[in-house]
Amino acid sequence: MKSANNGVEILQSRRLPDFSPSVKLKYVKLGYHYLISHLPTLCLVPLMSVIIVEASRLSLDDIHELWLQLEYNLVSVILFCSVLVVVSTVYFMSRKRSVYLVDFSCYLPPSHLKIKHDYFMEYCKSETAFDESSLEFLRKIMERSGLGEETSAPETLRSIPPRAPTIADARQEAELVMFGALDKLFANTNVKPRDVGILVVNCSIFNPTPSWSAMIINKYKMRSNIKSFNLAGMGCSAGVIAVDLAKDMLRVHRNSYAVVFSTENMTYNWYSGTKKSMLISNCLFRLGGAAVLLSNKSADRKRSKYELSHVVRTHMGANDKAFKCVQQEQDDDGKTGVSLSKDLMAIAGDALKTNITTLGPLVLPVSEQLLFFVTLVAKRLFNAKIKPYIPDFKLAFEHFCIHAGGRAVIDELEKNLQLLPVHVEASRMTLHRFGNTSSSSIWYELAYMEAKGRMRKGDRVWQIAFGSGFKCNSAVWLALNNVKPSATNPWKDCIHRYPVKLML
Template sequence: MTSTSTNNGVEVQQRRRLSDFSRSVKLKYVKLGYHYLISHLPTLCLVPLMCVIVVEACRLSLDDIHAVWAQLQCNLFTVTLLCSLLVVLSTVYFMSRKRCVYLVDFSCYLPPSHLKIKHDYFMEYCKAESGFDDSSLEFLGKIMERSGLGEETCAPETMRSIPPRPPLIADARKEAEMVMFGALDKLFANTNVKPRDVGILVVNCSIHNPTPSWSAMIIHKYKMRSNIKSFNLGGMGCSAGVIAVDLAKDMLRVHRNSYAVVFSTENMTYNWYSGTKKSMLISNCLFRLGGAAVLLSNNSWDRKRSKYELVHVVRTHLGADDKAFNCVKQEQDDDGKTGVSLSKELMAIAGHALKTNITTLGPLVLPISEQLLFFVTLVAKRLFNAKIKPYIPDFKLAFDHFCIHAGGRAVIDELEKNLQLLPVHVEASRMTLHRFGNTSSSSIWYELAYTEAKGRMRKGDRVWQIAFGSGFKCNSAVWLALVNVKPSPSNPWEDCIHRYPVQLQL
């Protein structure tokens, strides 16, 4: 009797699941039909109108056509004036419109294999650190287990020394030159652009700001021209890569027929914390060696050989709020040891920054069908029922690929949930975190390189790069693929892409 009732209960559950699945499939196709209808509504309305015009035109006799031509000849002055006005307006439009910014190519630094730092070695290095107590070591071990980092992430030479020694300025400069020149050498080789042809240079590194600056180091190394417009961004966190692209874009809109190089990185030598404050220990587990160099152009001739066109950059800054301002902060602990402190409210603040950012980005990229649903839901919520949940737009209809800053496993999980993304949409971010760790502002470029290495980037695809940084900032960049993109020579994934995606431990 019990067996029969149990079987009946299982059958009921199975029927319920099948019913729910069938309902979800029907709703999915209803929504897709609605999206297709709204997106193609102008076309569907214009087709009958064009048919009517063609039919009416076919009914015109030869005498009617001669009559129209005679009428135009009688009003020759008016016709000439209108044509001249059209030419002037067209000239003004083409001269004043914003110039397109193209991404010719980019290069991500691949550290040498001897700099790989496995979890066991990381813990051994931490145990040799005199500043860590048992509680700190236990905390670091737990963070590493849940971090999402694999066994092939890399760290600078200073972390190959056991027992650890205090970092020197020479160590930080050595790391900077290794990453910076390694990425730039590949970029110039792949694009056949001479360093002296570069008119704009933007470099960003948050923690390490030496004198001479990073940008000066690049100019000195490659003997760039004396009138180059160079900028060095510091203290702007992991979202500074998008900020650097935005600055380069603005400069390219002013200086015609120019090349701009953007280099994004973070310096690990000065990013190590040797104290016991847990909120400052997390960065030791996440940040790893990396950097990316990007070549941008506003020359229309470069469109043919470029990979992407920059469509939008949207920046959000919540620095006016005290909690947002202090949630990621470099400071000293009670023992005077310097590190970056991460607040417990970080994810909530990041969620708020994301919502603010997509409120601006949404109308620029979402199809009209999604904007209508959002608007109708918003009106219904305010007029009829305050308990109605606000509609979350489906950004999968606007973008084909997502490059979410690999700041940590929690960051990727939160965006996957809030944006209702599928596992394939966050695959590049998770695999970048696993293979390279959190490389700060350059992580979004490792993710784009992953998508290219997988052969998934097709002509017309849209890419959303989104990054978070101290301050607190949330910045987005939208790119349009101009070709079926193939991975560039020396792609950082070329020796291991066949092993990815890997199964991650929960």
């Protein structure tokens, strides 16, 4: 009896394979993807077999006869070789030049600028414009925001009682973040500012005269023929737009460096009114910025971290609801702020669908494209009650940098793209540690992955960002090496504490 019980215990302790329908379907799908991915190779095997068999039948006399025919047709051979050389030359001269990401640097605020939740609420209570209803709303938003206790804010938003921000305050914040990131970038890459031929800067809210780009040129004494651009009012997705502009410029100007700097200004982004749709941004936006060095020099490939594969931009501005869902405006009391529509998540979802419709064929394996096409045809032609097939983007990318605009944004994309928790970890941790740093958040997320040692040679990264207008923009990068974190990685001193457990 005892031995029988022991036998039952042994059987129960053994982990039997799971043959449930969902698991079987998973393996069928994996087999399908493997078959389609290797179909060209499988088709070539019989062809190569036939060629080898036929070649083995050739005698030495047959080979000698072929050689004689080539000798007597020397003019044809020379003509063919000449055409081949010309075509090859035209191809190599006209092909698009690769754009490399040499390195990037994210601004790390000093510890004295950290703003804990309790201090944030104390600052809000000292703001005479807020009533009890506004304070309660801000408290609830902070509790659900996904922000931790280590996010940072500029000096103007730390002074109690609050004081009216000035242009000088906004400039001070701009210089702190901008030069903090750029100093580290130039130090990490050993590139001199005068060697930079293209400069692109983006900030939505604060746009002084002289511009941000002029401030950088003045600080670093850059050359007079530099191609500089200043992007304004384009929202949190402007970082990808700036990269796209720099890419286009690099494909025109050979042997050049381009610097892209992305940020947002909190000093001019604070709303001191009572309209709830305009109060949300007070809770989410925090201090941050990122500087990126791009190059089109083939010699820089070995030392670069990534190569830019694709940029896909989607603009939904023709739709009135999309156009107005994120809008800077004044409330009834004349207070300026950014209003977020209740339709924001639905509009973001539509923009994402449009974006991935263009991106999908560029990055997805043929097996996924076939499934998507067959489902679409069945739905259109036969009016079949079939749910639209959502491509598995995990087969196209190893890493995802989803704009840390808020917990709801990350949750929605995790659900819609059927991602795993590890795929959105960098986004959640960036939101927790640094808050919503607008267009630079996707760079803090990439820095997180590097600090974790997850970026291997050949890995593909998808940066997704949303912005006012309404826009959804994507950038795809290919890791050229096993990427190591830079010496100034913003996660360097705290990465051992992450990921942290977040309250739901």
